[in-house]
Amino acid sequence: VDWTKRCLDGTRTEILTDIVNWIYDTDENVPRILWLHGQAGRGKSAIAHTIGLWFKNVGGIGSCFCFARDRQAEHLEEQLIRTVSWDLAEHDPAFRRALADAVAKDDVLKTTSDIVLQWKRLISEPLHQISGHTVGNVLVVVDALDEIGTEPSRRHLLSVLASAQTAELPCNVRILVTSRTLPDIEHALNAAQHVRSTSLDDVSTGLSERDVRLFIMKKMGHLRGIGSAEVHGISQKAEGLFEWARLACEFVNASAVKNGAVKECVDKVMHIRSGGGLLDAMYQVILEDSIPKDGAMLTRFRSVMQQVMSAHEPLHLNTLNKMRSHFPNNEDHYDVIAVLQSMTPLFGGITDRSSPVRPLHASFYDFLMDRSRSGVYFIDTSDGKSMAFATLQILRDDLRFNICGLESSYLANAEVPDLSKRIKENIPHHLSYSSRFWTQHLEKTAFDLALGVLVKAIVGGEKILFWLEILSLLGMVGKGVDALGAVVTWLQVNGFKDILGLVVDGIKLIQNFGSVMVHSTPHLYASALPFIPSNALLSIMLLPKFPRLARVAVGGLKGWPVEQHVLHGHTSFVNSVAFSPDGKRIVSGSWDETVRVWDVEGGVQIGSPLEGHTSYVNSVAFSPDGKKIVSGSRDKTVRFWDVEGVAFFPDGKAIVSGSWDKTMRFWDAEGGVQIGSPLGGHTDGVLSVAFSPDGKRIVSGSRDKTVRIWDAEGGVQIHSSLRGHTDAANSVAFSPDGKRVVSGSWDNTIRVW
Template sequence: MARMQSKKLRRLFGFAKTSNEASGLASSPGRSEARAGNFASIPETPGMTSPGGLARMRRFFDRSNQGPSTAIATGVADTQAREGTQVVPGQVAVATSAVGGAQEQQEQSHVAPTQNAEESVAKPEPEPKPEPEPTPASAGQDVDAAIKEFDGVDPISGIAVGAVGAPFKVFNQVVSTLADVHPYAKAALGVLTFTSQRFMDQANLDKAVSDLLDTMRNVYEWLIQEDRIRNLDKDALAKIAWAISDSAHFVINYSTTKSFWTRTGKHIFSETRTVVDDHAKTLENLMQQCRDRAARNVQVNTYRILEDLNFEGMAYAGGAGLNTTKKCLEGTRTEILQRIVDWINDPDVEVPRIMWLHGQAGRGKSAIAHTIASWVKDVGGLGSCFCFARDRQNEHREEKILITIARDLAGRDQSFRRALADALSKDHTLKTTSDVVQQWQRLIMEPLSRVNGAIVGNVVVVIDALDESGSDASRKHILSLLRSPETAQLPSNFRILLTSRPLADIKRVLSAAEHVIALSLDNIPILSAERDIQLYVSTELSPYPEIGPAEVQSISQKSDGLFEWARLACRFIEPNRPGRTIPERCEEVMFPHSGGGASLLDVMYRTILEDIMPQDEITLARFRSVMQLIMLTSVPLRLDAIHEMQSHSLEEDHLGIMVILEFMAPLLSGIADRCSVIRPLHASFYDFLADRKRSGVYYVAESNVHRLLAFASLHTLQ
């Protein structure tokens, strides 16, 4: 009778023999069981089950709550002890998927009784009739009913998903409670969470693939123990996410992979076993190295099987991809990076598909874009990074943007790769078309619609510096596609991070789209920006003992929140040219004279003005008139005040203010709102305009501006 009760309890809590045992995995607590928590902490109150029964339950759950390797080793040690086999102290026995056929038959025909059952047997009893295996739903109901017998103890939430999915479910619950996690670690957790949701109720897998899923489940069980997620090094967590993503990719695409192997004459069982063993070995090595605090040195091998499909002759924008040297310095821009990662990981199906990160030149948009793209790649996510560059405009990258992104996605995901190859086989002209509309519809949207649900994790596409594509005509169709209702209906796991300066044409299109989140770097609090810049300056100038904390703080404050100025200032101070000492260079940056430290941003100013301001006589005259009013007032004015003063100007042209300021967003803040104060990108911009040698045709003279201001002010006061 006791044996019947023990067997029933094992079934209720998901510890009865599962299909995994029949598939060749060693049967042992802690491999695929649901984690039910530590019952040792439950007080024994009147009305509860007898102390002896509760003690046995505690021992059982304490054993199940051991780490996967420990639990597996315990099960193996028990078996070896019963068979008279010597157990080597400290040896950890891990059941892997590489088990021979003879061993499988032996394990299927022999399941060792648990220690609890052995202790409960007082005398021989007739063998009970075998009971039908409970379904996941009925098992969940029985578990809830059984636990309710313990007064004051709530049913275990989520057991109804079955023991197979419990570790994934518990992992999701644990992750949802974490706070103060580094955004890089959050990117890794996003991939792990997506994968766990995908396999929570996975069933009916081939034996070998089921073995791999067991190994993945062990990783999740291991992660949720002892606050391990929070304590793991973020780089180690990224490697685990990468390995899990690759394993999940193989499981999801296994049926089509078998077809591919069949067509190429490969032995399916042998190929499957090789790949599964490689995945399992990588995951187990990562766990062991994390225990040894050495995961940074582990090489994560990629085992994504990609069919050799015909992409020959397909256009591609070389040199437009990720550049890890442009990433943010560790510890900087954490708030904005955190916000972007949270948006990427947001499971809400209604989340906007596009985030537009904009700001004036030099705010650090590209550094943030490359950081996000690098993180997505590091954690095994699917993505593409496409960057425009002003000095590469003659390559017409805008004609290759979407075809390049399509090829990048095909290089990381097998299902998308097949769908893209199918589209190209039907129309070979798509390989070289410069029509971005066709690229979007035939090479992005159609393949995505065919593989929706088969991609592991979120698809993250980063498009950096769209404003540097060339003239507004070069990006007109790209913006039209991004604004279209079709883009709003992209799969819920698709994200596009777009960066640019707030040029008029880009702002006009993206600001009106409901499926676009606009995030401005110009609104970052100045103290936050200065803190990040101070860390950057301190790191860059650390080799030079002449630069102390006081100099670092002064340079940071002088930057006025502009990363580009700080970068150029550090380059100027470094002793890379003869003639001046480091202290002299630092002095020149802090108290600039003509040239030298005063002209750090001159090239950037001239480049931007040449882009946005035509050099015809009428435009330049209006530009000088408007900038005179803005520059020469002792207190910064709001846009509506400047407009009022301009309307009372002595000059005949009263209409020039908005046709000029509308395009000055890359260099001036506050022009989007009539009630905002207009300020320059950096204080040196006004100095640049006031120096004829530096600004050339954009020179703004004081001339009779004070008389004009007096006349306009008097009219305004009337």
């Protein structure tokens, strides 16, 4: 909670009182969620912080979590539930014990990014366990939900908030959510009976103007030339937008300090046209006063804004300057404060160098990134060339062997007593940032020969190991595979393939020895590098540079292992597996009558087995949105599992199932009723089915050892049966382009058709 963002005393009293009454309402049927929404600038965050501070001061058990547009790269949506559970545990011993028990029983809860699972096991179940043992109410504040990012990144969290599980939370639990009124948020929350919707756009004009007038008087009433008439005029001009009023006050105050031109500034504010785009008009006034619409200053403004806005996390002035000194063009090597010093109404972190530079309101970024609104001040963030150059040059110049001076490989990273201090002293923020985000900037950059040479300097030599050191020290080894995967794509697309093999070897190094690097940074050299296959490019290139390392004399790897994870858990044959649409989870069905969900990256089971079938589970599939699993079993049932032969139609509205009765059947995914007649043709049980990507064809595999393709609309077989397997074809799928079929069989072969 940020006390600087709270409401001014005496303002928003009606809405604050209403929220407090909702929190203390003793009716068991009171909505568990209050969704406070409205257009940008209405003061939603101020209300959220005020309520959070008040609840903290009265000794309530609660948590406040704020999303921010400039922190989207951190995937805060995956951190929300862990943070809330930690806060609640810190304030309530009973919740702390319940949470500790949950984590002790399931290690997956320590690492999983599955929001649905987190909510169930870390919030809902512990709250139910302590229901009746907690004194007072529990309040969770979630501010700026709309700033998570794209709709897909909000989808899982919205599904949790709108779920029956949340509706059934203990009656002393309240969740205050604030956001702009975006369509996906409105659709999800307005449809839920346990969500109360309150719009700040509906607050009466009189109340809004009264509160804005109090705010303006507090912020500007001390200035010479500001009387009741000026305050009244500006408050009317604000039209209830607190952010507009704040900008106007900051603008006038800054001018008063700089040149005493209070009246001129007030006149500029008063001449802003009322109506739509009021915030945009204020942004224009402030920028025009600071940045002329032509000349070198405008060019510098665009360059600095592009740097600030394209960064994947807010950066301090010192870091911005350090990175700018590595930009490819020498004319860009200037102090960013020269551009930003006049923008204190728009940015934080300018006068205080210990804070990162970030916009004081997310709508300013929206304004700058829309050419039709910002005109000459438009900022194009699609080109990452300058930041890609800067991050790569920093890595080339600053990466070094044993960067934190670890004396021994006998200690795990967690056992090094002063590791945090060493990291702070030896990995400055510009190096840390470059290590974590260089590939994201590279992805946004068209091919450039000089940039390719820099990439080669990192991944084509021992620097790649020094980079992995930093990932190990920062606890981010798992991100290395995705990072190098992006480099592979960039190299392939841009025709710089002579180092491609080294990058691929780097990916395999992380996949095979990542757990070693996570445990201990020195073991990157002691226990990973010596065991790389001797014929791997990485081994041929790097081992000569480390002559004192141990060598594998006999029995070394002749090639990289094909398998990445062996998933243990089922107690009998595994009949069917499928990836989730985002590729992050696997679902499996087994003869042990269970369905299990697995984390792809970690290779561990997520949650408990899904139990309910009374015979073998023959086929499993995810729905297209990844929210549900459907399974088919020899017990003659098809079951749905809310996790977020059986296959969904690509639009998620229909299912096709295969059965031991030799038929396939269509089902309505929502109503669960059969559609049309069964499809017959196989001479033995149908073990697996899948739709083509366009939904026009179905492939089936059967105990009759054949694979067959069907017309989904007409329900007739297309082409002859595909023969070749010598035992049951128990798993089938289409390739992503729909041109091939792959089948797996009990004959221990996989065939492509």
